[in-house]
Amino acid sequence: MVGVGALGFAGAVHAAPGTGSAAPTDFYLPPDPLPDAAPGTILRSEPYALALAVPGQDGQIPANATRIMYLSADTHGRPAAVTGTYLEPTLPWNGPGPRPLVAVAPGTQGQGDQCAPSKGFAELIHYEPPLDLWFSYEVLTAYSLLARGMAVVVTDYHGLGTPAVHDYVNRLAEAHAVLDAIRAAQALTGVVRPSAIFGYSQGGGAAAAAAELQGQYAPELDLRGTYTGAPPADLREVMQGAAISGVVPGQVGGFVPGLLGYVLNGFAADYPEVVPVIDRVTSDAGKAMLHEVANTCIGEMSMRTMLRPATLYTAGGRTMLEVLDANPELNAIVEQQRIGSLAPAAPVLVAGGTNDDAIPYHQVRQLAVDWCSRGATVQLEPTTWLPPLLPSTVVSHQLPYPPSLLAAHNWLSERLAGAPAPSNCAALP
Known part of the structure; x- marks a missing residue:
């Protein structure tokens, strides 16, 4: 190092x-x-x-x-x-x-x-x-x-x-x-x-x-x-942006979809009560991504996650908007950041x-x-x-x-x- x-x-x-x-x-x-x-x-x-x-x-x-x-x-x-x-x-x-x-x-x-x-x-x-x-x-x-x-x-x-x-x-x-x-x-x-x-x-x-x-x-x-x-x-608006979701949502992701990992890792640390929710709404690939980006700088995070659709990381391939609308506990934390x-x-x-x-x-x-x-x-x-x-x-x-x-x-x-x-x-x- x-x-x-x-x-x-x-x-x-x-x-x-x-x-x-x-x-x-x-x-x-x-x-x-x-x-x-x-x-x-x-x-x-x-x-x-x-x-x-x-x-x-x-x-x-x-x-x-x-x-x-x-x-x-x-x-x-x-x-x-x-x-x-x-x-x-x-x-x-x-x-x-x-x-x-x-x-x-x-x-x-x-x-x-x-x-x-x-x-x-x-x-x-x-x-x-x-x-x-x-x-x-x-x-x-x-x-x-x-x-x-x-x-x-x-x-x-x-x-x-x-x-x-x-x-x-x-x-x-x-x-x-x-x-x-x-x-x-x-x-x-x-x-x-x-x-x-x-x-x-x-x-x-x-x-x-x-x-x-x-x-x-x-x-x-x-x-x-x-x-x-x-x-x-x-x-809430930023999490749906092109840099995360890409220009063809659900098909090809943006250059920094791993930012979702940074956000959710922070939520899990600050609000332990939503850890089960995060576990429920993330796919196996999403859980692996959260662990992978936790120790990265943004350059490495981008190289590891770029062009992967954000829906790859969610259970059932849902968009982040759908995830937030279906999980009021998580959405409430997002709204607290407004x-x-x-x-x-x-x-x-x-x-x-x-x-x-x-x-x-x-x-x-x-x-x-x-x-x-x-x-x-x-x-x-x-x-x-x-x-x-x-x-x-x-x-x-x-x-x-x-x-x-x-x-x-x-x-x-x-x-x-x-x-x-x-x-x-x-x-x-």
């Missing part, structure tokens, strides 16, 4: 008082029991060398990195340990006011612990034979923010890196992890900064959930705005591609409509220039992301500078 240990660390592990010491090899093993402390409390931290950096006068360029373990809460509000990375830029901040902090909610990495972004920043490219090849693409997001002089904190989410199961697209667990990452960065540095949230795809959903929960869960944060790109706000029932306190920029083949645009637009109806300040920016390209391959989902970075960063910079936020709610029915 090509792991972070092979690249070395730029320092020793620093354990929180009362949690005992920890060696670098067991950094991701949480203290047991967890301390009785506030969410965002630092449990453990260590500086480390970024795989993509150059020496500078004040350390690494573009940033000095610290791996952190902090206290958060799972979907049921119970204390949970979450890991992540804090990046202190070595480039100057030229904007008005103090240097801001941006919490990056990562897009889909996978469900295996090796996929945690805090590991990816240290090795950049991960490979374990024969198929486990993964590139930490959120480096692009983080480095583009660091280039502007913004401090960055990137959560690994609940269960990604740590022993718990990563509960993929779980609304509450992801929101808690993102908001508590901001708290943790402030606890680590001792500096309270104006903050913002950035996320695309799975990260867009986590960012959106954090934005609407911030007023209740972390009202003390100076949150100036949130960018949510291609958010899976309605999981985003849009609360109004974000800070402005939000919502973006999505009108021809996105992974995250249906109409549910992205509906999120903006729902927030507008609740009085939030929302700017909806559809990506209309990209035609449908190779439907079900997620090409039309991935291509809008790089050009969206500039627009999203400009919008965030304006919010952090205190400029009034635009809103086109009046143009939405």
Whole structure:
């Protein structure tokens, strides 16, 4: 295995008082029991060398990195340990006011612990034979923010890196992890900064959930705005999308039908009462797939499951819509993940591609409509220039992301500078 240990660390592990010491090899093993402390409390931290950096006068360029373990809460509000990375830029901040902090909610990495972004920043490219090849693409997001002089904190989410199961697209667990990452960065540095949230795809959903929960869960944060790109706000709709079901449902699947495995594995871990339901609604091939993808990054998951119809994995060859309609217990959990029932306190920029083949645009637009109806300040920016390209391959989902970075960063910079936020709610029915 090509792991972070092979690249070395730029320092020793620093354990929180009362949690005992920890060696670098067991950094991701949480203290047991967890301390009785506030969410965002630092449990453990260590500086480390970024795989993509150059020496500078004040350390690494573009940033000095610290791996952190902090206290958060799972979907049921119970204390949970979450890991992540804090990046202190070595480039100057030229904007008005103090240097801001941006919490990056990562897009889909996978469900295996090796996929945690805090590991990816240290090795950049991960490979374990024969198929486990993964590139930490959120480096692009983080480095583009660091280039502007913004401090960055990137959560690994609940269960990604740590022993718990990563509960993929779980609304509450992801929101808690993102908001508590901001708290943790402030606890680590001792500096309270104006903050913002950035996320695309799975990260867009986590960012959106954090934005609407911030007023209740972390009202003390100076949150100036949130960018949510291609958010899976309605999981029921996303589970029927072309990337999972393919363009000929029941015949040929999309490129990532294994995402169903990530979702159902997370449900089984968080809601043990539905394990018998999941067992009942999955075929033998589905049960094998759930086990197979549980330790994969998204690249390997895609290679193992691509083009297989989602109906291969369900008992009786039913579609996911039919499965959900016939099993109210499972459908209720899916509905709990819906985003849009609360109004974000800070402005939000919502973006999505009108021809996105992974995250249906109409549910992205509906999120903006729902927030507008609740009085939030929302700017909806559809990506209309990209035609449908190779439907079900997620090409039309991935291509809008790089050009969206500039627009999203400009919008965030304006919010952090205190400029009034635009809103086109009046143009939405």
